[in-house]
Amino acid sequence: MPPKVVIVCSGKGGVGKSLITANIAYRLRDMGFKAGIVDCDPTNPSLPNLIGISGMHETTLERLKPVEFKGLKVVSMGLLAGGKPLCLDGLQITSFLNDLADYVDWDVDYLVADLSAGISDEYKAMVKTFADGLLGSVIVMQPAHKVEAERVIRLHLDNGIPIIGLIENMSYLKVGKGQWKIFGESSVDELAAKYNVEVLGKIPLSMDVRKAVELNSGYLEGEYAEPIIKAVNKILTLKPQKPGFLARVKAKAREFVEALLVEMITSINKEIDIKGLQSQFGYPGGRVIRLNVMSDDMERVVVQADFKIQDGKLLVVENPSRVDTVIEISTKAFAWAVLGDRVLADGSIYDLETAWYLGEARVFGTGDSIRAVHFFKNVWTQLRNNQKAIEKLRPLLERLA
Ligand SMILES: Nc1ncnc2c1ncn2[C@@H]1O[C@H](COP(=O)(O)OP(=O)(O)OP(=O)(O)O)[C@@H](O)[C@H]1O
Ligand SMILES: [Mg+2]
Structure with missing residues (x-):
């Protein structure tokens, strides 16, 4: 005992x-x-x-x-x-x-x-x-x-x-x-x-x-x-x-990150020209990307979501039969990467790619992963530059950052 x-x-x-x-x-x-x-x-x-x-x-x-x-x-x-x-x-x-x-x-x-x-x-x-x-x-x-x-x-x-x-x-x-x-x-x-x-x-x-x-x-x-x-x-x-304090904190964090993801997906589909970005960055879409938002020690999955880009929309995929790319990112890094508030020593803004370089995000998959990261980095950048979208997201993200 x-x-x-x-x-x-x-x-x-x-x-x-x-x-x-x-x-x-x-x-x-x-x-x-x-x-x-x-x-x-x-x-x-x-x-x-x-x-x-x-x-x-x-x-x-x-x-x-x-x-x-x-x-x-x-x-x-x-x-x-x-x-x-x-x-x-x-x-x-x-x-x-x-x-x-x-x-x-x-x-x-x-x-x-x-x-x-x-x-x-x-x-x-x-x-x-x-x-x-x-x-x-x-x-x-x-x-x-x-x-x-x-x-x-x-x-x-x-x-x-x-x-x-x-x-x-x-x-x-x-x-x-x-x-x-x-x-x-x-x-x-x-x-x-x-x-x-x-x-x-x-x-x-x-x-x-x-x-x-x-x-x-x-x-x-x-x-x-x-x-x-x-x-x-x-x-x-x-x-x-x-079930103990940690479990409840986990549950709380999970609910919170889930709500944030729903809000993000809605905003992306409403405010972002995904087709335009696809052609700009040569990203074909169609493949299933798994996003694991992790605890800050990168040991535990807080929220998992699978989605793909199809017909100019970001679609959530339920129970996919295969996953092509897995992106794991810590909760904090996720918030920083979307908010873009963190400026690095070289003056550049912290984004999804930076998180990857710094080990605060991990990416693996069957190919197309680097392109997927690059593409989503740009989706997030557009999101933060969109007044309407960021107004809604900022208060949620700041609680995680
Ligand atoms: N009600 C009190 N009357 C007189 N002295 C007190 C009283 N409460 C605490 N003290 C004395 O105040 C000092 C600080 O108390 P204590 O060390 O318990 O505080 P603390 O919160 O643990 O401090 P720290 O943050 O430094 O660990 C001790 O010398 C203690 O004996
Ligand atoms: Mg003491």
Whole structure:
């Protein structure tokens, strides 16, 4: 069984993600579950320091062993590299995070992932790695950073990542019985109502929290732990999303690209003089071309469409008995190639042929392929130069680019 995964994230750094991550894991442990923490900030891993972990990872040939800390299993780049400064690039970060599922000996029921601020490569890698067990995310916010919190909430909603709830940390400064709104008005209730998500609670900025960090590995108690307990109680009721986040993102992307293709084919037939282009470029047509719009890593087909040029029209062919040319192009490259907004270092405009040269498109077939690519490059160029067509297509394409 893959671990059930809860992601803790925020739009801004330093708002208490690591503290809240640790506390969700502590509470799950207290309830008798096997719990772990994965620190997903490979370049600035601060969690081990915050809660005072001093061990280092042991690695065997096949496995990386989490460090055991207060009954939790913890993995952090900080426990691998020690205090060495880290300067990993995006590819290294992604491959480290991708390894976590296969290479780490987890054996936990729940894994709480402490993310670096914002939604970036780390986020995507985490979601991909633990897609099967993903329960959702706890978003940590702070009154001074409402805009960033709202952006993260919207990114979640747009990408189909379930939001377990919002915690406003450092909600106000608490000294004795006094409360001061030093970061401004609380905005968690307003955002929660606007986006229909749950408020798990507010934690004040307080010396009590500081003391918990210094004396007790950040373990929060009393009123400070209320939002955590609420989060954990909800987590226990959740089941991993089926068919999983990635599948839903795929489905979403597929629907979107399909709609775009329909719009493109309609526009081409309505606005473009295909016969004229055929004679200009000596393209006879009649052969079946398969267009595979691929994921950006070129590993997965997002949408497949077969068509041919016949009688001056672009026709979709259902279940063709043979395919003469296959054009595979990444979603991004597809959008760039139609939009023509990307200018290369030599001043030329990125198009279908450029995508092919750069390996962002692949072309293969039984002949006529180069001519087909050349022809379609010109169809797309005409499309983008046609005011009416591009007005409709641009908003769709810009979402993919
Ligand atoms: N409510 C609070 N009261 C007092 N101190 C707090 C509170 N919440 C967090 N802190 C302290 O603020 C600092 C930042 O918290 P933490 O490291 O959890 O934030 P983070 O969001 O994980 O930061 P980063 O983005 O750098 O990873 C820590 O020293 C932590 O002990
Ligand atoms: Mg942190």
